[in-house]
Amino acid sequence: MEEKSLVEINERIRDGSVKVVTAEEMPDLVDELGPAGAVREVDVVTTGTFGAMCSSGVFLNLGHSDPPIKISRAYLNQVEAYGGIAAVDLFLGATQPSLDRGAEYGGAHVIEDLVAGKHIEVDAEGPGTDCYPRLDLETSLRLDDFNQATMVNPRNAYQNYNAAINSSERTLHTYMGTLLPRNGNIHYSGAGILNPISNDPEFEYIGMGTRIFLGGGQGYIIGSGTQHDPESGFSTLMVTGDLKGMSSDYLRAATFHRYGPTLYVGIGVPIPMLNEKMARNAAIRDEDIITSIVDYGVPRRTRPLVRQVSYKELKSGLVEIEGRDVKTSPLSSYHHARMISKALKASIEAGEFPLTAQAVPLPRIGSCRPMRQTKEYPLVSDVMSRDVLTVREDIGIEAAAKAIVKGSFDHLPIVNDRGRLIGIVTSWDISKAVAMGGIAKVSEIMSKHVYSARLDEPIELAARTLDTHSISALPVVDKECQVIGMITSNHLSRLFARRRSH
Amino acid sequence: MKLMLHVAPKIVRQPLISSVIIETSALINIERASIDAVSGEIVIEVSPDKCQEVREAFERRGVQVLMLEMPVIRDEEECVHCGACVSICPTGTFRFEDWVVVADSGKCIQCGACVVACPHRALRLVLKQPQMDETNTIGP
Numbered sequence: 001m002e003e004k005s006l007v008e009i010n011e012r013i014r015d016g017s018v019k020v021v022t023a024e025e026m027p028d029l030v031d032e033l034g035p036a037g038a039v040r041e042v043d044v045v046t047t048g049t050f051g052a053m054c055s056s057g058v059f060l061n062l063g064h065s066d067p068p069i070k071i072s073r074a075y076l077n078q079v080e081a082y083g084g085i086a087a088v089d090l091f092l093g094a095t096q097p098s099l100d101r102g103a104e105y106g107g108a109h110v111i112e113d114l115v116a117g118k119h120i121e122v123d124a125e126g127p128g129t130d131c132y133p134r135l136d137l138e139t140s141l142r143l144d145d146f147n148q149a150t151m152v153n154p155r156n157a158y159q160n161y162n163a164a165i166n167s168s169e170r171t172l173h174t175y176m177g178t179l180l181p182r183n184g185n186i187h188y189s190g191a192g193i194l195n196p197i198s199n200d201p202e203f204e205y206i207g208m209g210t211r212i213f214l215g216g217g218q219g220y221i222i223g224s225g226t227q228h229d230p231e232s233g234f235s236t237l238m239v240t241g242d243l244k245g246m247s248s249d250y251l252r253a254a255t256f257h258r259y260g261p262t263l264y265v266g267i268g269v270p271i272p273m274l275n276e277k278m279a280r281n282a283a284i285r286d287e288d289i290i291t292s293i294v295d296y297g298v299p300r301r302t303r304p305l306v307r308q309v310s311y312k313e314l315k316s317g318l319v320e321i322e323g324r325d326v327k328t329s330p331l332s333s334y335h336h337a338r339m340i341s342k343a344l345k346a347s348i349e350a351g352e353f354p355l356t357a358q359a360v361p362l363p364r365i366g367s368c369r370p371m372r373q374t375k376e377y378p379l380v381s382d383v384m385s386r387d388v389l390t391v392r393e394d395i396g397i398e399a400a401a402k403a404i405v406k407g408s409f410d411h412l413p414i415v416n417d418r419g420r421l422i423g424i425v426t427s428w429d430i431s432k433a434v435a436m437g438g439i440a441k442v443s444e445i446m447s448k449h450v451y452s453a454r455l456d457e458p459i460e461l462a463a464r465t466l467d468t469h470s471i472s473a474l475p476v477v478d479k480e481c482q483v484i485g486m487i488t489s490n491h492l493s494r495l496f497a498r499r500r501s502h
Numbered sequence: 503m504k505l506m507l508h509v510a511p512k513i514v515r516q517p518l519i520s521s522v523i524i525e526t527s528a529l530i531n532i533e534r535a536s537i538d539a540v541s542g543e544i545v546i547e548v549s550p551d552k553c554q555e556v557r558e559a560f561e562r563r564g565v566q567v568l569m570l571e572m573p574v575i576r577d578e579e580e581c582v583h584c585g586a587c588v589s590i591c592p593t594g595t596f597r598f599e600d601w602v603v604v605a606d607s608g609k610c611i612q613c614g615a616c617v618v619a620c621p622h623r624a625l626r627l628v629l630k631q632p633q634m635d636e637t638n639t640i641g642p
Contacts, residue, residue, distance in 0.1 A: 331621065336583065
């Protein structure tokens with residue numbers, strides 16, 4: 001059993017004889033030399049990842065003004081930072097949108113501007129106390145003006161992330177990017193072979209206190225990140241580092257359309273080859289890293305699994321879904337992940353990056369539980385009307401008009417001979433058809449693009465569908481697309497009025 | 503082919519396009535024109551066989567002509583080569599070459615899907631928001 005110690009490796013880093021390879025180079029080396037040979041030949045394997053990491057932010061200490069202020073509310077370039085910590089400490093979160101520019105400029109952009117050396121306009125308010133009499137403050141600060149600017153990211157560098165597809169009929173704008181309708185594309189995130197945790201999945205080296213490459217500077221792993229889920233292969237890291245040592249090459253603000261701002265963070269973790277097991281783990285390839293493609297067309301916590309897929313398939317650019325090749329593309333930058341693994345390699349070879357012994361390994365037990373929801377929210381089935389009348393597509397306009405008069409809605413769902421929902425007409429459509437004349441069948445005037453709701457859907461989602469498409473009613477369908485009810489904006493307003501009166 | 507014409511203030515009052523049409527008999531479609539007190543910027547579409555002739559005719563009149571081989575422009579400072587533009591483009595304009603995003607000139611139909619999808623706001627349509635000074639045209 002080939003082994004070596006961290007002390008030996010650090011000695012080699014000091015004397016310049018250390019042998020470093022990137023995680024991309026490691027699998028071939030292990031194939032060629034075997035794990036024992038690889039441990040003899042390689043001291044450190046460097047990893048890298050560069051992607052959207054929403055759970056990121058910076059603690060800032062502004063120093064005291066004269067007269068002093070106890071800041072309760074603060075805005076940096078119109079982006080609110082949390083002021084509920086002491087007098088002049090703030091936490092600026094990456095995803096906070098600005099008051100003036102909305103999602104196009106947010107906390108992440110302030111962080112990038114600070115790192116780029118730009119001035120930030122600070123507006124602050126305080127309650128005014130005997131010890132902190134000042135009520136408001138305006139100043140302009142650069143990164144150097146802060147006493148501390150410490151990045152603390154609660155959840156970064158996911159071991160794995162689900163890829164996204166959209167089976168619905170409309171384009172979705174998500175934190176997984178623009179998802180085209182009818183399974184039009186697949187977006188994925190993550191560096192695969194270069195992913196830090198995938199190369200040390202059992203936390204032989206990664207732990208509390210591990211020194212890492214963070215945003216172009218040096219940082220540390222504080223512990224497991226929030227939602228750390230090692231039992232499902234979704235481990236995460238909580239990291240910290242001095243923003244003053246970082247570079248805007250590796251910290252980049254971004255905005256996902258109709259989602260909001262986020263920060264692209266560059267992270268690289270060095271992994272020492274202390275034994276054969278670690279060499280085998282670091283020999284992982286894209287084909288060994290499996291993730292799930294899930295359907296974002298279903299806006300629920302548990303999104304339906306479409307299929308399992310390897311990073312090798314995702315990176316190939318095409319993945320087969322239901323017999324059809326669907327184009328894939330990443331949202332994280334493999335180009336930058338590779339740059340990070342190389343920059344970290346160079347830094348270790350230059351003797352600037354000694355490795356650290358972990359204080360505590362990251363937990364290998366634990367999972368991410370869903371929220372305990374103590375308040376019940378009504379489902380579509382709780383508020384919908386069940387006495388809905390449907391008609392077949394081949395009926396005439398007059399019969400359709402009679403059906404609307406007989407029923408209780410302005411909307412008439414149209415079904416085919418198997419009872420499946422295929423269209424909808426409104427009383428307005430029928431009035432228009434009568435006014436124009438010459439229209440025989442309801443199928444000529446029905447909207448074929450019909451939105452519907454599911455029985456077990458929270459009314460919140462049905463309300464969003466009505467709002468998004470500016471419509472006032474949705475047929476409720478079961479799994480076979482049979483119409484079993486109708487939910488209208490009247491149902492929702494009645495519910496809202498009842499809640500208000502309670 | 504698309505041409506962008508930069509018209510200097512001293513000739514902006516001249517009937518440049520009309521005279522070029524008469525001279526070359528080319529069918530010219532004006533896609534966009536913005537003319538103010540200091541300068542003019544016009545984007546025209548012209549068939550490939552007439553393109554060179556039209557270009558020379560404008561240049562003889564003192565107009566600066568830029569071939570818009572790629573109607574979408576990329577800010578190289580902002581692009582991190584993530585690839586969010588790759589799978590949403592209906593015509594396959596963008597692809598990876600060793601994980602660097604490259605664009606195939608001529609495929610773009612200016613739908614703007616990539617402009618919205620780019621998380622780094624690195625892409626712009628030339629015809630809608632021309633800011634050539636800050637950016638480079640991408641293409642081979």
